[in-house]
Amino acid sequence: KEHRGSFKLSYYNEYKSYLRKMKVAVILCDGNEKWIDVIDNICQSTLNINGDINLIYFKSYDGEIPTLDCLKGFKGLVVMGSKHSVNEELPWMLALEKLISSLDQSINVMGLCFGHQLICKAFGSKIGKTEHGFIFGSANIKFDMDAIPKSIKEVLKPHISDDKLTLKLLESHGDQVVEPGPGIVTIASSQSCKHEFMLIKNHILTMQGHPDLTKDLMMTKIWPAILNRGLVKEDDRRRNQWKSRCRTGRYRLVESSR
Numbered sequence: 654k655e656h657r658g659s660f661k662l663s664y665y666n667e668y669k670s671y672l673r674k675m676k677v678a679v680i681l682c683d684g685n686e687k688w689i690d691v692i693d694n695i696c697q698s699t700l701n702i703n704g705d706i707n708l709i710y711f712k713s714y715d716g717e718i719p720t721l722d723c724l725k726g727f728k729g730l731v732v733m734g735s736k737h738s739v740n741e742e743l744p745w746m747l748a749l750e751k752l753i754s755s756l757d758q759s760i761n762v763m764g765l766c767f768g769h770q771l772i773c774k775a776f777g778s779k780i781g782k783t784e785h786g787f788i789f790g791s792a793n794i795k796f797d798m799d800a801i802p803k804s805i806k807e808v809l810k811p812h813i814s815d816d817k818l819t820l821k822l823l824e825s826h827g828d829q830v831v832e833p834g835p836g837i838v839t840i841a842s843s844q845s846c847k848h849e850f851m852l853i854k855n856h857i858l859t860m861q862g863h864p865d866l867t868k869d870l871m872m873t874k875i876w877p878a879i880l881n882r883g884l885v886k887e888d889d890r891r892r893n894q895w896k897s898r899c900r901t902g903r904y905r906l907v908e909s910s911r
């Protein structure tokens with residue numbers, strides 16, 4: 654009886670701890686099997702560093718789009734990356750755009766890569782092909798600190814080089830924001846992408862890069878798909894150079910013509 658009571662107390666304390674944690678909705682946008690075994694680790698290591706957040710997953714590609722009522726009590730929502738283009742305008746993408754544009758400022762929103770583009774599109778931005786072809790690698794991103802509100806600046810500052818106001822992020826994309834919608838502020842850019850970080854209504858932050866991915870994941874999960882889809886049309890010697898640079902950390906930016 655004493656053991657059973659201790660178990661119940663332990664379970665109750667864990668449940669109370671669970672309820673106290675901040676809830677964040679993670680909108681998954683790619684159902685490819687290659688991500689199944691790693692997606693939770695990716696999200697936990699990127700979004701839940703201190704272990705004080707409950708991540709609730711929604712498979713938007715399967716039609717799991719949360720309603721506004723469902724999101725009551727949530728403090729944040731993150732839209733992840735995808736192999737898709739937002740310009741495909743699949744039914745689940747349009748439903749997700751409608752949801753995003755309906756959220757009030759009680760929920761902080763973040764978009765990564767595909768999520769960045771979809772959120773910006775929901776607020777009137779034009780999404781198109783990059784000027785340099787498919788981008789794969791790391792980019793040095795330059796911030797305009799004068800355009801960043803103090804609350805956002807405090808979050809970003811520990812990750813930005815003080816002398817050059819730059820941040821290096823991994824990137825993999827063929828589309829990008831080419832014309833921001835009304836009221837959307839560009840707060841960072843790079844050599845390959847004019848609109849790297851975007852701020853919308855002071856509670857939505859989006860970025861073209863991948864703070865969620867590592868070099869190993871880029872090379873094992875994304876690089877083979879890029880080759881198979883013919884997004885890179887260089888010879889094998891160039892491909893091996895790119896792979897070597899990415900693995901050794903010397904990789905800067907890959908720009909290849911379609």
